[in-house]
Amino acid sequence: MNEVLYMDKGRVTIPKECRKRHGLEDGSTLLFFETKSGALVLKPVKTKPEMDLVDHLLRFKGIEIPERKHICPPRV
Numbered sequence: 001m002n003e004v005l006y007m008d009k010g011r012v013t014i015p016k017e018c019r020k021r022h023g024l025e026d027g028s029t030l031l032f033f034e035t036k037s038g039a040l041v042l043k044p045v046k047t048k049p050e051m052d053l054v055d056h057l058l059r060f061k062g063i064e065i066p067e068r069k070h071i072c073p074p075r076v
Contacts, residue, residue: 003015003018012042014042022044023044024044028044029044029045029046030042030043030044030045031043031044031045
C-alpha cells in the first residue's frame with residue numbers, strides 16, 4: 001500500500017493510520033536505506049527483544065537448560 005509522507009526540516013511525517021498499522025509510537029526506531037534502483041525505504045526496527053533465548057526456551061515443556069552462569073545482553 002502506498003502512503004504519502006510529508007517532510008519538513010528534514011523530518012518525515014508518517015500518517016497516523018500507517019503508524020497504527022505497524023505499531024509505531026513516539027521514539028520508535030526506523031531503518032532508512034536506498035535501494036540500487038534509487039527507492040528510499042523505511043523499515044521498523046525492534047530495539048530490544050521481548051525476552052532472551054533462554055527465557056524463550058524455558059516456555060517449552062520438557063526442555064532442560066543448565067543453570068545460567070553468565071547473563072549477557074542479547075545481540076541485536
